Amino acid sequence: MSDHTYDIGQQVSVPRGLDVVPGVVEGVYGGEGRSEQVVVRIGLEGEESETITVPARILDRARKIKEDHRPGAWLTAYQYEQALAATLATILQSLEVEFRQVRQPVPPDQGVDVAFITPEKIVVVEAKYLTRETLGGEKYLDRLAEHVNRADAEGSGSLSGLLVTNAKVSPRLTSQARRARNMGNSLWVARWAPGDPEGELVDTVRQALTFKVER
Structure with a gap:
């Protein structure tokens, strides 16, 4: 009440x-x-x-x-997804990358909210808005990894998975993404919220676009 x-x-x-x-x-x-x-x-x-x-x-x-006094504090998961998609589009434009944006390219339970299709790479994104302070559950990255591996069955590295959250990213989750990349799976995690500087997100997007599988 x-x-x-x-x-x-x-x-x-x-x-x-x-x-x-x-x-x-x-x-x-x-x-x-x-x-x-x-x-x-x-x-x-x-x-x-x-x-x-x-x-x-x-x-x-x-x-x-x-x-x-928290910018963007009145936020729902849907609004977070919308704001993130718009910000990612702006970042790709600033990097002078040609792209096509596809909202919810797979069913909602597949762990992908938006995809950006470029001439060299497809970046699939899961936006995870949380009210708790830290994102530490490996299940979110596992679900995204399953989609990336299924879509890139040949292991060519043409698909990158990006998990973005408004919460603090736990060291365990960062390590999980690093291990995946060492095994040839282009998985990335970044923190971003409306009103935050975009430097970390820009760097992560750039790495996701340029990741190459070591042969």
Whole structure:
């Protein structure tokens, strides 16, 4: 249930896209707790104002996120995938690589969210958005490896798998990816979140594109 009382005229923070925006309470109705709804007028700079109705518990969470000052904190797994795909496309453009983007190239349970097809390489990407601090489960990389190995049955190295997460990557997972590359499997892990510098992700993408199997 909501842990805060909302009054008409009160300034609040409201989820919008990958962040939160300011708004003003114009009305409150419903019972206390989860059923309470808050009518809020929002308007970003340069935009006309808009009135929306938001559950009070959502405003509670947005207020806490705003207090944390974490860019992109209001994020769902789907929004993370969208933001990551757009960022990867921008990186490929900056590297002057021709590519074609394919969203969800395989069924959702196969561990691939987006693929980038270039003249020399196909990079399949799994985006893993977590609320916990560290990504340490080998199962995510194992699943991606299965897809890469199945698609690149000849072991030509024409396919690279990239696992990207907003969480800290555990040393164990980094070592697992390194061992896979030593065995000729182009698997990579990187951390990225909206608002982060893109240096690590750019370096990882560049390596995934240029990886060659040692014969």
